[in-house]
Amino acid sequence: MSxxxxxxxxxxxxxxxxxxxxxxxxxxxxEVHAILGENGAGKSTLTKIMAGVVQPTVGxxxxxxxxxxxxxxxxxxxxxxxxxxxxxxxxxxxxxAQNLFLGEERFLNRLRSIYISAQQFLQSLNFPVDPTVTVxxxxxxxxxxVEIARAVRHKARIIIFDEPTAALTxxxxxxxxxxxxxxxxxxxxxxFISHALEEALDIADRITVLRDGEHxxxxxxxxxxxxxxxRAMVGRSxxxxxxxxxxxxxxxxxxxxxxxxxxxxxGNMVRNNSFSIFEGQITGMFGLVxxxxxxxxxxxxxxxxxxxxxxxxxxxEDRAVRYKVPAPAVKDGIxxxxxxxxLEGFFETMAVADNLYAGLxxxxxxxxxxxxxxxxxxxxxxxxxxxxxxxxxxxxxxxxELSGGNQQKLVIGKALLQKPRLVIFDEPTxxxxxxxxxxxxxxxxxxxxxxxxxxxxxxxxxxIMNLSDRILVFRQxxxxxxxxxxxxxxxxxxYAAVH
Amino acid sequence: MMGPLRRALDRFRxxxxxxxxxxxxxxxxxxxxxxxxxxxxxxVERPDNLAFDGRRVFFSSGAAVLSFDPARGSTKAETxxxxxxxxxxxxxxxxxxxxxxxxxxTVLFAAGPRKGQRISDPGARPSCPTALLLxxxxxxxxxxxxxxxxxxxxxxxxxxxxxxxxxxxxxxSAKPTCLADKLAFPYGVAFDQDKNIAIAESWRHRIxxxxxxxxxxxxxxxxxxxxxxxxxxATGGGYWLCIFAPxxxxxxxxxxxxxxxADMFLEVEPDYWIAPSLSSGRSFLxxxxxxxxKQLGILKPWAPSRSYGLLIRLDASFHPVASFHSRADGTxxxxxxxxxxxxxxxxxxxxxxxxxxxxxxxxxxxxGT
Numbered sequence: 001m002s003x004x005x006x007x008x009x010x011x012x013x014x015x016x017x018x019x020x021x022x023x024x025x026x027x028x029x030x031e032v033h034a035i036l037g038e039n040g041a042g043k044s045t046l047t048k049i050m051a052g053v054v055q056p057t058v059g060x061x062x063x064x065x066x067x068x069x070x071x072x073x074x075x076x077x078x079x080x081x082x083x084x085x086x087x088x089x090x091x092x093x094x095x096x097a098q099n100l101f102l103g104e105e106r107f108l109n110r111l112r113s114i115y116i117s118a119q120q121f122l123q124s125l126n127f128p129v130d131p132t133v134t135v136x137x138x139x140x141x142x143x144x145x146v147e148i149a150r151a152v153r154h155k156a157r158i159i160i161f162d163e164p165t166a167a168l169t170x171x172x173x174x175x176x177x178x179x180x181x182x183x184x185x186x187x188x189x190x191x192f193i194s195h196a197l198e199e200a201l202d203i204a205d206r207i208t209v210l211r212d213g214e215h216x217x218x219x220x221x222x223x224x225x226x227x228x229x230x231r232a233m234v235g236r237s238x239x240x241x242x243x244x245x246x247x248x249x250x251x252x253x254x255x256x257x258x259x260x261x262x263x264x265x266x267g268n269m270v271r272n273n274s275f276s277i278f279e280g281q282i283t284g285m286f287g288l289v290x291x292x293x294x295x296x297x298x299x300x301x302x303x304x305x306x307x308x309x310x311x312x313x314x315x316x317e318d319r320a321v322r323y324k325v326p327a328p329a330v331k332d333g334i335x336x337x338x339x340x341x342x343l344e345g346f347f348e349t350m351a352v353a354d355n356l357y358a359g360l361x362x363x364x365x366x367x368x369x370x371x372x373x374x375x376x377x378x379x380x381x382x383x384x385x386x387x388x389x390x391x392x393x394x395x396x397x398x399x400x401e402l403s404g405g406n407q408q409k410l411v412i413g414k415a416l417l418q419k420p421r422l423v424i425f426d427e428p429t430x431x432x433x434x435x436x437x438x439x440x441x442x443x444x445x446x447x448x449x450x451x452x453x454x455x456x457x458x459x460x461x462x463x464i465m466n467l468s469d470r471i472l473v474f475r476q477x478x479x480x481x482x483x484x485x486x487x488x489x490x491x492x493x494x495y496a497a498v499h
Numbered sequence: 500m501m502g503p504l505r506r507a508l509d510r511f512r513x514x515x516x517x518x519x520x521x522x523x524x525x526x527x528x529x530x531x532x533x534x535x536x537x538x539x540x541x542x543v544e545r546p547d548n549l550a551f552d553g554r555r556v557f558f559s560s561g562a563a564v565l566s567f568d569p570a571r572g573s574t575k576a577e578t579x580x581x582x583x584x585x586x587x588x589x590x591x592x593x594x595x596x597x598x599x600x601x602x603x604x605t606v607l608f609a610a611g612p613r614k615g616q617r618i619s620d621p622g623a624r625p626s627c628p629t630a631l632l633l634x635x636x637x638x639x640x641x642x643x644x645x646x647x648x649x650x651x652x653x654x655x656x657x658x659x660x661x662x663x664x665x666x667x668x669x670x671x672s673a674k675p676t677c678l679a680d681k682l683a684f685p686y687g688v689a690f691d692q693d694k695n696i697a698i699a700e701s702w703r704h705r706i707x708x709x710x711x712x713x714x715x716x717x718x719x720x721x722x723x724x725x726x727x728x729x730x731x732x733a734t735g736g737g738y739w740l741c742i743f744a745p746x747x748x749x750x751x752x753x754x755x756x757x758x759x760x761a762d763m764f765l766e767v768e769p770d771y772w773i774a775p776s777l778s779s780g781r782s783f784l785x786x787x788x789x790x791x792x793k794q795l796g797i798l799k800p801w802a803p804s805r806s807y808g809l810l811i812r813l814d815a816s817f818h819p820v821a822s823f824h825s826r827a828d829g830t831x832x833x834x835x836x837x838x839x840x841x842x843x844x845x846x847x848x849x850x851x852x853x854x855x856x857x858x859x860x861x862x863x864x865x866x867g868t
Contacts, residue, residue, distance in 0.1 A: 253820065254526050254527050254818075254819075254820070255818070256816075256818055257526070257722075257818075260522055260523075260722060261523075262518070262520035262521060262522055262523065263518070263519070263520040263521065263748075274520075274521070274522070274523035274525075275523050275525050276522070276523060276525050276526050278526055308512055309512045309513055310512070310513035310518075310519075311513075311514070312518065312520045313514070313518045313520040315722065318718075318721065318722075320515070322514075470526065472525075479523075479525075482525050482529050
C-alpha cells in the first residue's frame with residue numbers, strides 16, 4: 001500500500017508547553033490505523049493537526065506526496081480529510097438531516113427532499129436515526145452516528161475517528177466496524193483513536209502508540225497484544241489493575257436505602273421503573289442505548305421531569321421529591337456527572353479553578369457569599385487538582401484545553417465538592433484513556449467506601465462487572481434484572497438487556 | 500385547607516398517596532427461591548406463631564397448640580392443648596411459661612409456672628390479639644383492630660381501619676398500659692437493643708418504635724413491599740421480619756376506590772376479594788392481576804400474585820440485609836412467624852400449610868437468584 005498522508009517532525013505547543021513533540025506519522029492508502037495512548041498523550045492534538053483544527057508549531061504535512069497546510073477543517077475536508085470528533089460538533093437545534101446537509105444548502109430548500117435523502121443515506125449505513133428529529137434530543141450514541149454519517153457523506157479519503165465507539169452499544173459497534181470495513185474496501189483510510197484496546201486489536205491494520213506527546217512505537221497489529229500496548233502506553237503493565245473481576249467477598253453490603261424509585265414514568269423512555277439505591281454501594285446500570293438509564297438518572301437529578309400524570313414516585317432519604325430543576329436536587333445531595341461533559345459538564349472557556357468554584361457556588365458552599373473569594377478558589381483548585389490528579393498545561397489552562405480524561409476528572413471534582421449523598425456517574429470513563437480510567441475507578445471506589453451512594457451508568461460491561469456491587473439491567477425503560485457481580489457473566493447481563 | 504386541595508390534586512394526577520407506586524423488591528429483598536426450596540419440617544394445616552422456650556418449639560394450628568423437639572429433627576408434633584376458639588398468637592419465655600391468645604379475646608397461660616393465669620383483655624371488643632411478647636414480669640399484647648378479630652384481617656385492611664393498639668400488662672398487678680394506639684393493624688412486636696418496643700404495623704407497611712417519653716411514633720423501617728407480620732430476634736443481633744402477603748398495584752388501586760370496595764364487601768365472598776391473601780391459585784374464582792400470568796401453562800415466578808412467601812433478615816438498625824422468598828409460582832406463602840434457633844431458622848408458611856427450616860448456610864447469606 002502506498003503512503004497517502006504523512007506527518008514529519010510535528011510539534012504543537014500551548015503557551016510554550018509542548019503537547020505533541022516531534023512526531024512522525026504515516027497513513028497508508030486503505031488502511032485502518034489506530035492511535036493509542038493515555039490521557040494527554042497527544043492523540044487528539046495529533047489528529048486535530050491532521051484535520052486542520054489546530055496548526056502545528058513545527059513540522060510538515062504531506063498528502064499524496066505533496067506538502068499541504070490545512071488552515072481550517074473546511075480546507076482539510078476539501079482535500080478529503082474529515083474528522084469525527086470525540087465530542088460531537090453537531091448543531092443541537094437543527095434536525096439530523098439539516099446537520100447532514102449543513103454547508104450544502106441551496107437558496108431554496110425543500111425540507112421533505114432533504115429528509116428523504118437523509119433517511120435513505122442513514123438506512124444505507126444501517127443507522128437507526130430519525131432524520132426529522134433535532135440533534136439535541138438524541139442520545140450520545142445517536143449523535144455519534146450522525147457525526148459518522150456526515151463524514152461518510154462528504155466522501156472523505158481519510159476519516160479520523162476520535163473515540164467513535166465510546167458511547168455505542170455492542171450491536172451498534174458491530175454496525176460501526178462493518179462500516180469501517182466497507183469504507184476500507186473503497187480505499188478510504190481510517191485513523192482511529194480508541195481507549196478500548198480490544199477494538200484496536202480487532203480492526204486496525206497498524207497501531208501507533210503515543211506517550212506524553214511523543215511517538216513510542218508504530219507496527220502492524222499482529223505484532224501487538226493487549227499487554228504490550230499497555231506497556232507502551234503507560235510504561236508499565238496495568239492489565240492486572242484494570243477490569244479485573246472482583247472476588248464475591250469484595251462486594252460491599254448494602255447500607256441504608258437512600259433512594260427509592262417507584263413506578264417512575266416519563267413518556268415512552270421510562271416506563272414503570274422501580275429500583276432502590278443503597279448507601280456505601282456502587283450500583284451499576286447497564287442497558288442498550290435507549291433503554292432509559294440516562295433518562296431515569298436525569299429525572300432523579302431534576303434535569304428532566306417525570307410525567308405529570310401517574311409519573312410514579314421518587315423518594316430520596318425517605319422523602320418524596322419531584323425536582324423541576326437540578327438546583328434543589330444538588331442542595332439535597334444528589335449530583336449527576338453527565339455523559340456529555342462538553343455540553344453540560346463544564347464551562348469550556350473558563351479555567352479549572354473557575355469551573356471547580358462554580359460547583360461550590362451551585363450549592364452556596366462558598367465562604368464569600370455574593371463575592372468570589374479568590375484565595376478560596378485557588379485553594380480549592382490546588383486541593384482537587386491534587387486529589388484527582390488533573391493534569392493541565394498550567395494552572396490557568398482552560399477546560400477546553402484539557403484532554404478528555406482530565407476534563408472528566410474536572411467534572412467529577414466539580415460534582416463531588418458539593419458534598420453529595422448520591423452521586424450518579426453517567427458513562428464516567430467514556431473517551432478516557434486507560435491510565436485515567438484506573439484513577440477514576442479508584443476514585444469511584446473510594447467514595448463508595450466512604451459511604452456515599454453511587455450510581456454508575458456504563459455501556460462497557462467489564463467496567464460494570466469490575467466496579468459494581470449490584471448490577472441493574474435496563475430494557476425498554478425499566479429495570480428488568482438485578483445481578484451481583486459474583487453470580488453473573490457478561491453474557492447473562494447482555495441477554496437480559498436484549499431479550 | 501391545603502391538605503384537602505393537595506389530596507384532590509394528587510388524586511387527579513395520580514401522585515402522593517394516590518400514586519399507587521410500590522417499593523421494588525430489590526437490593527437485600529431481591530427475589531430468590533430460598534424459602535421455596537427450604538427443607539420441609541412439618542406439613543400441618545395453617546401453622547402459625549412459632550415460639551421457642553429453649554427446649555421445644557411451639558406453634559399453633561387452628562384451635563390447637565402443638566410442639567416438637569427441634570434437636571431430634573422431629574417431623575411429628577405433639578398436641579399440647581386444644582382450645583374452644585382459634586389460637587391467634589403464642590409466646591414463651593425461658594422459664595417454661597407459654598401464653599396463648601385466642602380469637603375470642605382470651606389471653607391465658609397454657610403451660611409453665613404461671614399455668615392457668617388469665618389476663619384481662621385490655622383491648623375493646625371484639626378483641627384482636629395478633630402478637631404476644633413475654634418478658635420476665637410483663638406481657639406485651641398487640642391488638643390489631645377494634646372492629647375485627649384476627650380472623651377478619653382482610654376486612655380490616657380493605658376498610659382501611661386504623662384502630663390497632665399495643666399494650667403492656669404487668670403480670671403481677673395485671674394492670675394494662677397502652678403503649679401505642681391508632682395503629683394500622685400491629686401484627687408483630689419485639690424488643691429492640693434498648694428494650695424499647697418495635698411494632699410491625701401491617702397496613703402502613705412499616706416497623707415503628709413505640710412512643711417513648713417524647714410521645715411520637717418513629718418509623719424504623721418503612722415502604723416495605725408487603726404487609727409485615729411477626730418480628731422476632733435473630734441470633735447474633737438483628738431481627739427476622741415475616742411478610743405475610745405482598746402489596747400489589749391492583750390492591751392499592753382498589754383500596755382507593757371506596758365505592759368499589761363497598762360493593763365488593765356486599766357482593767363477593769371474602770376469599771375472592773381483590774385483596775391480599777395467604778395463599779392463592781386454589782380456585783378459578785380468585786381475581787388475577789393483569790393477563791399473561793401463565794405462559795404455555797407455566798405460572799411465571801414474577802407474575803403478580805395475591806400471595807407470596809417472604810422472610811426478611813434485618814440488622815440491629817432494622818435495615819434489610821437478606822431475604823428468603825417463595826415467589827408467585829411457589830407454595831410456601833403467607834409467612835406469619837419464624838423462630839431463630841441459633842443454628843437454623845424455623846418458618847411457618849400459613850398459606851402453604853408447612854413449617855420449613857432454613858439451611859444454616861442460607862440464614863446468614865444474601866439473597867440468591
